[in-house]
Each structure stands twice: as structure tokens, then as C-alpha cells.
Amino acid sequence: MVLSEFAGISMPDWIDAIIRVMFIVALMTIIAFALIYLERKILARLQARVGPTRTGPIGTLQSIADALKLVTKEDVRPITADRWAFELAPYMAFVPVFLVFVPMPFTETWFIRDLNLGLLFVFGVLGLNIVGVVMAAWGSDNKYALLGGVRAAAQAISYEIPMLLIIVAVVMVAASRLAIDGDASAAGSINAIVGDQTTTPYLLLQPLGFAIFLIGMLAELHRPPFDMPIAESEVVGGYFVEYSGMRWGMFFLAEYTALFLLVVLASSLFLGGWNWPFGADVGLGLQIVLTFVKTSVMIVLVIGSRALFPRLRIDQLMAFSWKVLLPFAIVQVLANGIILAYGGADWVVGLVSFALLVALGGLVYYLMNQKKGAGTRTVQTTPATPRVITAPEVTPVEAGGD
């Protein structure tokens, strides 16, 4: 969408750019407010509560009240914190997420820019978010913050790899389908991928991809069951434990915006975005409704997962990424490559991916019902005998394990 055409007036590029940036900022804030309210309400419902009711009609102004509280709250910096890392970390975590808005297609023509490398852009820029997290963790000079930050870094880097491989698999499918129209090189653009899903959402072609993308998304967002980096009962809130006021608010803004953007990405890649099932001709009004509905369903899924799943352990999380998701993602890429290279039909691609998904489900079911210590190495999390905390000169009792 070129704004100057939209508004019917001509303007220099830089004003156009500034307007787009301001548009993103406004949209982002509204989305974060809405998501925080929704999360409170949905979680409350799942836990047989009613959630916020007092502020505004059925509590809808709760997020605004929260924001006002955060803005007026004192911004505390611990005296031993590293000044520069501590103060700059929220921005470093926030700006990359903000940039990911650029290639997201909300309707056929509503996006900031349709980048030909949109998918790569999303992951290349979103990955920088973790630098801010590590800066916050190290700069806070707090052991819990550092533990949370190191967990977050390990988790983000581990889950990025299966997610990127799945994106490769999706792009392979998209490229060979778009090649029929003679433009396979557009397959890196998110809008082109959505444009190809008029009749078939890629969920049918790549069900395994959708599953791995969802799991990786939960891990990237530090959502339960993968919320070890910010688990209150383990690391008292993780990397932002020392933050207060608006800096803390910026971490949350970044997190909720990332949630929204990844959900939009997932619905564009796998659920047909603005396109499926009505096609491109229904007009912009219906397209944005379609995007909204698909995004909302997935947001409810993601938020609901917080109340439905228990938290994993960090070693289970890493093992799951490297030993289960990564091999399956590689097999999916290989399978797609072989099938598409020999000109296999779409239903073959979908069937193979579905078979892989069933295999993944079966494996996860088998691993979960395994007897303790049968195949996996048990990790002893607590010392065999309690440590004497008050006497530091006593060396800790042998921690057991291996």
C-alpha cells in the first residue's frame, strides 16, 4: 500500500516512511493492550474465574490502567547493574520485533512493504531480539536474571533451527506451485505465498510444518509449556526480574507484539491468510476480517496453552528440539525435495507430511509414556542430601548424577 495513493496526495518518501512507522507504533500498542486483556480473560475462564471486571465495561480498560501504572511507576536501576547494558536492553529487545511488522500481509494490498525476502527478513530480524534479552540478563547483575537469559538464549537458538528448516520446506512447496505460473522466485515473499493459497491452505500440504512451527513459536515466545526463561517459580521472572516501570513494560510490549506477528505469520503461511477460502476477489473488507478471524483463533490457542500444559524441564526442552524436532524438519525438507524434484502431485506432498506428523505424534507419545530412566538419562535436579546453606566452608555434598 502506497500511502500517497491511498490518501490521494503526493508526499516525499521520507514523510511516507515516517507515517508508516507511526502507524506501526500505534497498531502495536493497541494490539498489545488487546492481547493483555484477552490473556487475562481467557486464562481466567480456563481457571474458572471471571478475570478483570472493574475497569471499564467488563474490564476492557484494564490494559490502559496497567499502562498508566507502568508509566507513572519509578524506573529503578540496581546500583550494581551495568548501566549501559541495563538501560539499552529493552530497546534492543523491542526494535527488532517492531521491524518484523514490515512484510506482514494483512490483506492483499495492506502491508508496509512486500519484501521479496520477507520470510528471511522476519527470522533474520526477529533473531536479534535475543541480544536484548542477553544484555538485560547480564546487565542486571542478578543470578536469576542471568539464568533466565541464558535459558532464553539457548532456547531461542535451538528452536530457530527447526523453524527455519520448516520455512525452507514451505518455500519449496510454494516455489514449485508458483513455478506453474512462471514466477518461482517470488516464493520468499509472504504475500506471494498467501496469494497461492486460494484453494489449498498449506496446512493440508505441510501439516508437519504447521505442528513444528506452532511448537517453535511457543518456544520463541517463552510461552508455556516452554516458559523456563521467565518461570516465576524457578527463576523469579527471568531476565527482566530487575526491571520496573516502562522498561519492564517494553519487554512485555515486545513479547506480545512478537506473539501477534508470529501468529499472523503462521496464519499466512499455513492457513491461507487473507486468501483461503474465499479467494482474492472478495474485496479488502472481507480479507481483513478473514485475517482477523484466523489470527484470533490461533491467539486463543496460544494463550490457552498457558493454562493447559505443565512446564517442561530445560533439558527436556533442549533434547526435544535437537533430537526430535530437528530430525523431523530435516526429513521433511528431504522428502519435499525428492517428491517435488520428480514432479509429485500436491496430495503426495501432503500425505507424506501427514505421515511424518503421525510419526512425530507417535514418538512423542512413546517418549512421554516411557518408564523413568529407561531410555533417557535422568538428571538429578536436587542434591541427594540437603546442602548446608549457612556454612559456606563446607563443600557441597556430592551431587550424584553421572
Next chain:
Amino acid sequence: MEDGVTATQVVFWILAVVMLVSAIGVVTAGNIVYAALFFIAALAGVAGIYLILTVEFLALVQLLVYGSAVVILILFALMLTRARERPQALFGRSRPIGIAASLGLLAALIGGIVATTWTTPATSSAIQPVGLQTIGDAIFTIWIVPFIIVGVLLSIALDGAIMLASPDEDDN
């Protein structure tokens, strides 16, 4: 475009200053985490230069690869050094050797740049953007053997790291 300063030149000079300052920061920061953070700023500057040269793909790969890599670097710095304690002394006994080595490298680089005859494009608009397709075709047809060798080498390195890091099975 007239003789005046173009937008591209302004962006280039901003990026150049950012890169130089961060590069100097990498080597002069006493704190190893600061050095790593300066490093990512310098690498982001390189990504910006790629953008100016219209190779968006390289710019994004630069961010994707080095973003994660620098985070790992910071983690290693935290685990293997005492970054929290007072800044390390930058200069030791080997200072003269370091100065000589860096001056030698500088001389070699300047010599190389001066000695090379650069082919200048006819006009500034003659820069052809390199498409992703071109890069892909080049990697997977002409350079396929080096590509596979690099892949095998990296997997061997990964396996080796896992072997070194995993606890001995006999110790139980």
C-alpha cells in the same frame, strides 16, 4: 543525480562512522561483553553496507547468522571469563609486537588497495542488483563441491564438539 551529496552517500557515511566506532570499541573495550556488543553493532553496519549494495539477501543472512553467533559469544564470555570483575588491562608485554603486526597489516591492505586497478562502472546507476536466484544457482551448480565440503566439515565439527562435551559413559 547532481554533484551534491546523494542520500546513499549520507547513509554510507553514517554506517561507516558507526562501523568504525564499533570496531574500535571491540578492541578497546576493557569489558568482554561490551566488546561483543560492539561487535554486533559493527556487523550490523556491514549488513547496512550490503543493503546499500542492493544485496538484501546477504544483509539478512549477515543478521541471521551473526545475531545468534554473537549471543553465543557473549554466553561463552560469561561462562569462561570473569567479565563481571574489573576491566582487564588492555596492554601487556607483547604490545610492541602487536603494534608492529597491525601496522604491517595496515601497510599490506593499503598497498593492496592502491595496487589494484579497480574497474569503475560507467555510471552510478549501472550497478545491477544480484538476484537470489543468481546466488542460488551459483552455489548449487558451480560451487556445489565446496558447498558440500563445507557442510561435511561443519557437521564433523559439530559431532566433535558433542563428543568432547558429552560426559564419559564409563564414569558411572
